[in-house]
Amino acid sequence: MKKLNSLLKYARPYWGNILLNILFNIISNVFSVFSMAMLFPFLQVLFKQVNPPVDDPGFHVSVNGLLNYFNYKLGVIINEQGAVQALVFLCLCVLVLFFLKNLARFAALYFVAPMRHGVIRNIRNNIFNKILVLPVSFFTEGRKGDIISRCTTDVQEIDWSIMNFIESLFKEPVAILVSLGAMIYISPQLTLFVLIILPVTGLIIGRIGRMLKRQSVKGQQLLGDLLSLLDETISGNRIVKAFRAEKYLENKFGDDNMKYYRLSKSMQRKKDLSSPLSEFLGISVVVMVLYYGGKLVLENDQSLQAAAFINFVVIFSQIINPAKSLSTAYYNIQKGMASADRIQHIMDAEIKIVEKENAKSVSSFNHSIELKNIGFSHAEGKAVLHNINLTIQKGKMIALVGPSGAGKSTIADMLPRFYDPVEGSILLDGNDLRDYKIADLRSMFGMVTQEAVLFNDTLFNNIAFGLTGITEEEVIRAAKVANAHNFIVKKETGYQTIIGDRGNRLSGGERQRITIARAVLRNPPILILDEATSSLDTESEQLVQDALNNLLKDHTAVVIAHRLSTVQHADEIIVLNQGRIEERGTHAQLISQAGLYKKLVDLQAFA
Numbered sequence: 001m002k003k004l005n006s007l008l009k010y011a012r013p014y015w016g017n018i019l020l021n022i023l024f025n026i027i028s029n030v031f032s033v034f035s036m037a038m039l040f041p042f043l044q045v046l047f048k049q050v051n052p053p054v055d056d057p058g059f060h061v062s063v064n065g066l067l068n069y070f071n072y073k074l075g076v077i078i079n080e081q082g083a084v085q086a087l088v089f090l091c092l093c094v095l096v097l098f099f100l101k102n103l104a105r106f107a108a109l110y111f112v113a114p115m116r117h118g119v120i121r122n123i124r125n126n127i128f129n130k131i132l133v134l135p136v137s138f139f140t141e142g143r144k145g146d147i148i149s150r151c152t153t154d155v156q157e158i159d160w161s162i163m164n165f166i167e168s169l170f171k172e173p174v175a176i177l178v179s180l181g182a183m184i185y186i187s188p189q190l191t192l193f194v195l196i197i198l199p200v201t202g203l204i205i206g207r208i209g210r211m212l213k214r215q216s217v218k219g220q221q222l223l224g225d226l227l228s229l230l231d232e233t234i235s236g237n238r239i240v241k242a243f244r245a246e247k248y249l250e251n252k253f254g255d256d257n258m259k260y261y262r263l264s265k266s267m268q269r270k271k272d273l274s275s276p277l278s279e280f281l282g283i284s285v286v287v288m289v290l291y292y293g294g295k296l297v298l299e300n301d302q303s304l305q306a307a308a309f310i311n312f313v314v315i316f317s318q319i320i321n322p323a324k325s326l327s328t329a330y331y332n333i334q335k336g337m338a339s340a341d342r343i344q345h346i347m348d349a350e351i352k353i354v355e356k357e358n359a360k361s362v363s364s365f366n367h368s369i370e371l372k373n374i375g376f377s378h379a380e381g382k383a384v385l386h387n388i389n390l391t392i393q394k395g396k397m398i399a400l401v402g403p404s405g406a407g408k409s410t411i412a413d414m415l416p417r418f419y420d421p422v423e424g425s426i427l428l429d430g431n432d433l434r435d436y437k438i439a440d441l442r443s444m445f446g447m448v449t450q451e452a453v454l455f456n457d458t459l460f461n462n463i464a465f466g467l468t469g470i471t472e473e474e475v476i477r478a479a480k481v482a483n484a485h486n487f488i489v490k491k492e493t494g495y496q497t498i499i500g501d502r503g504n505r506l507s508g509g510e511r512q513r514i515t516i517a518r519a520v521l522r523n524p525p526i527l528i529l530d531e532a533t534s535s536l537d538t539e540s541e542q543l544v545q546d547a548l549n550n551l552l553k554d555h556t557a558v559v560i561a562h563r564l565s566t567v568q569h570a571d572e573i574i575v576l577n578q579g580r581i582e583e584r585g586t587h588a589q590l591i592s593q594a595g596l597y598k599k600l601v602d603l604q605a606f607a
Contacts, residue, residue: 007158007340010122011166014115018170021115024108025171029178031101033315035094112170120159127151127346135352136418137378149227150346154339161336172322179319186312190293194285194316221342222260229253289316353417359437365444365525365556366429368393369415375423376410384410385579388424394525397557399567401600402576408560411576412528415558416445446519448548450531452511454503459488460495462503463517474521482517483547484510516547527557564601573597 011018078086128151139147183191233249293309374388385407392398400408413419414426417433426433433441454462463478464470475495479485487510491497503511519527529548545566561567568587575583575590575597583595590597 007119007123008166010119011115014118017111017115020111021108021170022174024104024111025174026178028101028104028108029175031097031104032175032318033178033182035097035101108171116159116166120155123158123343124151124155127155127343130347130349133351134346134349136413137352138349146221146225146228147346148231149223150342153223154342157339158336158343161333161339165333165336168325172326175322176319176326179315179322182315183312186315187293187309190289190296190309190312193292194289222256222263226253226256226260229256286313286316289313353420353438355438356435360431360435362428362431362436362440362444365394368427368429369526369556370427371411371414371424372427373424374411374414374421374426376407376414376419377422383579385421388581390574390581392556392558393571394556395554396571397552397559397567397569399559399561399570399573400576401561401564401567401573401597402582403600405578406576407579408576409530412530412558412560415526415528416442416447443522444524445526445528446522446524447528447530448512448515448519448551452503452508452515454499454506454511454514456498456501458496458498459491459514462499462514463495463521465518467521470521475517478517478521481520481547481550482513483550484513484517487513513547516551520551525556527551527555529557529559529561531560531562564597564604 074086074089077089131147131151180191183194229249229252233253290313293312297309369392371388371390374385374390375383376385377383388407388411390398390411400411402408410419414421415433417438420434428436428441428444455465460472460475463475463484472495476485479488479495488495488497497505499505499514503514506514559567559570567573570587572584573587573590574581575595577596583590583593583597585593591601
């Protein structure tokens, strides 16, 4: 119920629509019940089983008042125009009532539609906005396919199940209450009997619904695994083919898909059971009502006449469909709540990088960045960095080198606060990074990473990514600095060329130069270059390196490199090993020390 309440909060802006929906549902059901309630007395008058009122009773807004007035009018028509005209009048009355009933029903659906689809829109927006602010660690610890599954199929499941339930919640109880009111008016004793036996059917339905929720949780997890495997297979298609792993992945996907098939089949059968089971239980209740009420009539019980009993059964039959819809919706909501749990996992995920309430603005970098006694551990508790002390002066180029896993990228990720240190502090111009506004701080940094992260958009929009009001002249200027302009203008549509998913229509060197142009356009005071040329061929590497040299002019830079030839001219080279600074100095100084750095240089020279 707590999670359902958390979803219902999305419906609060639509209370006006909800109230109109309830109002028109009441009107629709009043017309429905009244048409049924009038039918039997009308037939009695029409076929002269009872005599209609002789005196005009007047029009009164009450059940008896309306019935007596229509009986009087029907009698007048029979006496003046004959029984056939009275039958025509009766048919027209029923037709008008059902037209008004369905018109009100459409109005109820019309006003509830903005609520239903607006809630789903808001849930999608909130999930996406939460993903934008979640820390980098959230995505490194979870599988991308599972996260996508939560944001797509789980949200869709909420639309199909929980929103159907909420829609039913505003409709079906109204129909049941209106019919129940008419039943109490006809026979309180028989209504009490119905209310005693109905909860038994609810217990049976509830037990199966709880089983369905447990299976649904597992089913959504399996679907997330399938999507993850599909994403990895598409992304790594060349590797799959190169290592002839098609059969392995075919078997793996087939096994996972079979597990999901078996579970979804079982879930579908339980879901399909809801309609026939609820109908059978409903008919069982009707049979018991027929027996109990018929027994009262046959024993000449004064509390229930034969005509009233028939009316009661007709109105009670109108409860079966709403009750059946509610029971089906209950089954569905169990499945939907499993999806809500998975979505809530994202919404409740801790935002570890928190901005202080009175954080300072920052718009310039004046003298230095200092890392003081930095220690860092990932969530599992494994230490990554130990007692790191480092000063990066404005205008200087600092290189981070060392074996894989030494902590180079972790240090770089701490500067724009993708992570916060577990121990120690990082100071920008003498102030702790945690004292600054996050958006302002990150605007001070530009990043070029080993993997060129591009989007399925135009070259222009990829270069101007995240900026507004950028002119074509500014983009062209940045592209020229990045050695990208020449290949861009050769494209059929130039800067408006769509580059495909992750930029797959470009070569590796072209992709990297676009990311450099992006950094040039932003022109931040501090640059972070993470293995920017390590995956390129010699020709592309030279073009990209020239672009990087253009970018580095008049900038402070932190460069991560495995190819040590690219950082020989750095102002200071920091050699990391197992999370500690093992050596530091210029290229010449480190070579003369004949330590780890010289060993790495010799290995690359030999290679």
